[in-house]
Amino acid sequence: MTRLGLRVFARLAVLLATLATLTGLAAVTSAQTPDDSLDVTAPPAANLGPAAPGPPLGLTWKDVPNDAGRALELDWKPSPDDEPGRPVVDRYYLERSLAPAGPWRIVDSTVAGTTTRVDRTVQRNIDYFYRVTAAGPGGLTPALSVTGPCRASSQWVNETRWSALVFTVLFFGFVLYFIHSAQSGQMPFVRRIPGIDAIEEAIGRATEMGRSVLYVPGILDIDDIQTVAGLVILENVARLTAKYQTPITVPVTYPIPFTIAEEMVKSGYLHAGRPEAYDPNSVRFVSPEQFAYTAAVGGIMLREKPAAHIFMGAFYAESLLLAETGFSTGAIQVAGTANVHQLPFFVVACDYTLIGEELYAASAYLSKEPKLVGGLKGADLMKIVIIAAVLVGCVLETMGINGFTRWMQTQ
Amino acid sequence: MKREIPLFITAVVGILMILSFFVPHQAVSVPADFLQQCAIIVVAFGYVLGGANVLKLNADAISKRQSGWIYKIVLVVSLIATVVFGLMDGEGFLNPGKTSKWIYDQLYSPMQATMFSLLAFYIASAAFRAFRIRTVEAGLLAVAALIVMLGRVPLGALATGWMPPAIQLPTIQDWIMEWPQNAAKRAILIGAALGVMATGLRVILGIERSYLSGED
Amino acid sequence: MPHWMERLDRRWIFLVMGLLVLLPLLFPLALPLVVSPRVQGFHDTVAKIPDGSTVLMSCDYDPGAIPELVPMTQTALRQLFDKNCKVVVTCLWNGGPGLVDNVVRSIAAEKGKQDGVDFVDLGFKEGREAVMVVMGQGIANAFPRDYQGKDTRSLPIMKTVRDYSSFPLLVSISAGYPGTKEWVQQVQARFHITMVAGVTAVSAPEYYPYLQSGQLQGLLGGMAGAAEYEKVRNEKGSATRGMDAQSMAHVFVAFCILAGNWVQWSKRKKEKA
Numbered sequence: 044m045t046r047l048g049l050r051v052f053a054r055l056a057v058l059l060a061t062l063a064t065l066t067g068l069a070a071v072t073s074a075q076t077p078d079d080s081l082d083v084t085a086p087p088a089a090n091l092g093p094a095a096p097g098p099p100l101g102l103t104w105k106d107v108p109n110d111a112g113r114a115l116e117l118d119w120k121p122s123p124d125d126e127p128g129r130p131v132v133d134r135y136y137l138e139r140s141l142a143p144a145g146p147w148r149i150v151d152s153t154v155a156g157t158t159t160r161v162d163r164t165v166q167r168n169i170d171y172f173y174r175v176t177a178a179g180p181g182g183l184t185p186a187l188s189v190t191g192p193c194r195a196s197s198q199w200v201n202e203t204r205w206s207a208l209v210f211t212v213l214f215f216g217f218v219l220y221f222i223h224s225a226q227s228g229q230m231p232f233v234r235r236i237p238g239i240d241a242i243e244e245a246i247g248r249a250t251e252m253g254r255s256v257l258y259v260p261g262i263l264d265i266d267d268i269q270t271v272a273g274l275v276i277l278e279n280v281a282r283l284t285a286k287y288q289t290p291i292t293v294p295v296t297y298p299i300p301f302t303i304a305e306e307m308v309k310s311g312y313l314h315a316g317r318p319e320a321y322d323p324n325s326v327r328f329v330s331p332e333q334f335a336y337t338a339a340v341g342g343i344m345l346r347e348k349p350a351a352h353i354f355m356g357a358f359y360a361e362s363l364l365l366a367e368t369g370f371s372t373g374a375i376q377v378a379g380t381a382n383v384h385q386l387p388f389f390v391v392a393c394d395y396t397l398i399g400e401e402l403y404a405a406s407a408y409l410s411k412e413p414k415l416v417g418g419l420k421g422a423d424l425m426k427i428v429i430i431a432a433v434l435v436g437c438v439l440e441t442m443g444i445n446g447f448t449r450w451m452q453t454q
Numbered sequence: 455m456k457r458e459i460p461l462f463i464t465a466v467v468g469i470l471m472i473l474s475f476f477v478p479h480q481a482v483s484v485p486a487d488f489l490q491q492c493a494i495i496v497v498a499f500g501y502v503l504g505g506a507n508v509l510k511l512n513a514d515a516i517s518k519r520q521s522g523w524i525y526k527i528v529l530v531v532s533l534i535a536t537v538v539f540g541l542m543d544g545e546g547f548l549n550p551g552k553t554s555k556w557i558y559d560q561l562y563s564p565m566q567a568t569m570f571s572l573l574a575f576y577i578a579s580a581a582f583r584a585f586r587i588r589t590v591e592a593g594l595l596a597v598a599a600l601i602v603m604l605g606r607v608p609l610g611a612l613a614t615g616w617m618p619p620a621i622q623l624p625t626i627q628d629w630i631m632e633w634p635q636n637a638a639k640r641a642i643l644i645g646a647a648l649g650v651m652a653t654g655l656r657v658i659l660g661i662e663r664s665y666l667s668g669e670d
Numbered sequence: 671m672p673h674w675m676e677r678l679d680r681r682w683i684f685l686v687m688g689l690l691v692l693l694p695l696l697f698p699l700a701l702p703l704v705v706s707p708r709v710q711g712f713h714d715t716v717a718k719i720p721d722g723s724t725v726l727m728s729c730d731y732d733p734g735a736i737p738e739l740v741p742m743t744q745t746a747l748r749q750l751f752d753k754n755c756k757v758v759v760t761c762l763w764n765g766g767p768g769l770v771d772n773v774v775r776s777i778a779a780e781k782g783k784q785d786g787v788d789f790v791d792l793g794f795k796e797g798r799e800a801v802m803v804v805m806g807q808g809i810a811n812a813f814p815r816d817y818q819g820k821d822t823r824s825l826p827i828m829k830t831v832r833d834y835s836s837f838p839l840l841v842s843i844s845a846g847y848p849g850t851k852e853w854v855q856q857v858q859a860r861f862h863i864t865m866v867a868g869v870t871a872v873s874a875p876e877y878y879p880y881l882q883s884g885q886l887q888g889l890l891g892g893m894a895g896a897a898e899y900e901k902v903r904n905e906k907g908s909a910t911r912g913m914d915a916q917s918m919a920h921v922f923v924a925f926c927i928l929a930g931n932w933v934q935w936s937k938r939k940k941e942k943a
Contacts, residue, residue: 109478110478111478111479111480111483111484112480152830154720161835163832163833163835164832167480197478197479197480198478198479199477199478199479200476200477200478201475201476201477201478204475204476207475207476208476211472211651214648214651214652215655218652218655218656222661263847264497264500266497266798267847268649268650268653268654271653271657271662272649272653275662297500297504298500298503298504298507299500299503301507327511328504328507328508328511330508331501331504332765333734334565334566334569334570334734337569338569342522346521346522357847359846359847360570360573360734360846360872363573363576363577363580364569364572364573364576366580367576367579367580370580370583370584371680381646381649381650383639383642383643383646383876384872384873384875384876385872386642388580391580391581391584391585392580392584398642399642399643399645399646399649400645400646400648400649402649403646403649403650403652403653404649414656414661414662415656415662418652418653418655418656418661419652421652422648422649422651422652425648426644426645426648429644453859487803487804487807490800490803490804491800491804493797493800494795494796494797494800494801494804497796497797497798497800498796498797501796545815545818545819546817546818546819548767548768548771548817549818555768558768558769559768559772562733562765563733563736563768563769564733566732566733566734566765567733567734567736569734570733570734570735574687574691574919575683575684575687575688577923578683578684578686578687578919578922578923578926579680579683579684579926581923581926581927581930582678582680582683582926582927582929582930583680583930584930585926585927585930585931586930586931586934587931596927596931599927600924600927600928603920603923603924604920604921604924606871606894606920607701607894607913607916607917607920607921608701608702608703608704608913608914608917609701609917609918609920609921610920611702611703611704612701612702624704624706628706631875631878632878632882635875635878636875636878636879636882639875639876639878639879640879643879
């Protein structure tokens, strides 16, 4: 077996083992039901003092809907002695058994005044019996109200999320349709986004001045979509810097985006036909710590004086620090983020700003790839649907028809 | 295989997590919950990877005497010292009296707070330098900014306290934040959310795969 | 219009800002505060929960947010302890647990509350939203040990805590991500727990939609919100003292906007002439 084959085999084995472990552990986890009932102890019966409270009655149960069969809701009528200001009832104890005659175990307790409780410690498809007792300074009342058999069952669909499902399916359908349509040759029109056009202008300026380009892909980890968008744009920027033979510096916060950024820059140089010009030191892992990263990037700006700064990704409090420091060096600055609370700082301090979803559109705009541009059109159509839904909802609510609003509410 | 298997895993896990929002049944929810717990462990291991990366890169730069290599020595020494003290302090390493607690209280906390406090100065210089009213929209933005800034502090209430309540600065500030600002913010959030969904869909279905190795 | 303003070194602006922040801290102006409905809502929601309840408080911030978020954390803890509520504290920011623990213990000591009985600091857990979801399966599952390494399940306060249903209230004090938005999306929307939040001033506008929809019952925004909360509680904490400095800073920034535009306008007028 060749070395490459061994490597591939090893990776395949690791991935398969991981999948098998995940599946096996999931099965084991679903079978295990840890005994996580609460440790509640009933108070001893009092010998002297006030009498025990009257018993609660009318205990009923129902299966909690839209779950995996792990909860039952119990409701009861309060003890006749449970009144505000009368210290006769302290608590209610909820007891459970597998048979109508017991043995009973306390699974929960609640303060006086409450008449409902959800037991989330049940196993699905098993019959239980419940009773509720009242306790107070006078002691514990015998339980007169027993209900059962109660059974929790799981449901396949969360009925409160139909609207989210409909809109999600609609949206995915739009995106996939327009991706297919774009790949068949029907490229949709995308309006000019000045901020994205400015990226090439900024790189050109850096080339003229003989200085480098600084690219900051945000400060969050790869699990944030803005970081993914920032790294995808990086590939296009690296392609341009390779074409213009301009050095690029990419400081990164987390290890995984660091390895991906390396690949993106390498790929950019490869696609520009200049793989030999790729500098492995252009991508630098700095620190996941927000202000340590900010200090490091500020240092790069002041020492190396890149002529163009491009900020694309998720930013927080460091946005103004970076932009103002960058301005002091005289660099042209283009920023894009979907963190709306940082947009004002970028708008004020940078030359061009991409607002919100323009960041996600940038990769499509720069690459002009049909599959990315098609996705943009799908998102735009979905916005029209949402606007229509908002208008329809407003009109219906004004007329006193609440059905649509209720259907749109998810839980 | 190098790319197909990760794409397959991404697709399977991504679709499972989306399904888990709509399907409460244990066939979907139990594996999804398990994956959520795994995510915590994987993210924690990322720190180990990151620490090793920092050491490797900076040790490389020190050995090659790259520019600023002395500062890199400070970084490496600080990193190793913090880890060593943390290990020596053991469980409860941030309890009072421990060295790690001293490092946190006397070094980390003040430095963090100091960096954050730079914002106050930078906001003032950015306001003087860059906030230019060149268009009608910029003018509206400036007026709104002035009203909100002054309305949020006691001075604004004091300065306009003699006016009818409806036109006092705090009242107008509240109205701006409650209505036009909210509406605009919602619109941006909806657009950004759609962008997130579209990007996520592309990643899950393998349409967007440049994050894997950069090659199509 | 003086030429020097066109070429003003920004360090003069920094100096003036520094003085305007420092002097009111040394010589307080005691400017009167006006309490907003959002802050009143925060206070009233906390006041409405039954005395003696167990409350979940997530303090998701680090030392950068001390001036804004520590005062509101302190005031909220005081209000909860005055109601004899028990408090379960978590932190989802890796730079925050030491700070949060200091804050919680200092207020607990002030109110004579006992660790493990009246409050517990569960410390930090990496995982962000994943931690919030795992807590829904069991708080002790997500935090088997508290901040000091004690077994969570053995603590008296945790005997009556299972998952989010054990809490009548969630208090989220956050400086960004992960924070209030994630708590609303992952926890409030799924488990319908009553929730109030305290956030930094820059991110407060982001949560107004949640206030309008009723997902948040109250919101403290930055140091101003913290100061108003202190006023409602008749306390004079660091937020109240800081509002004088913040007032001067805001006025100065407003002046900078106007001065900068006046400089630009004068320059353009001169060039046209």
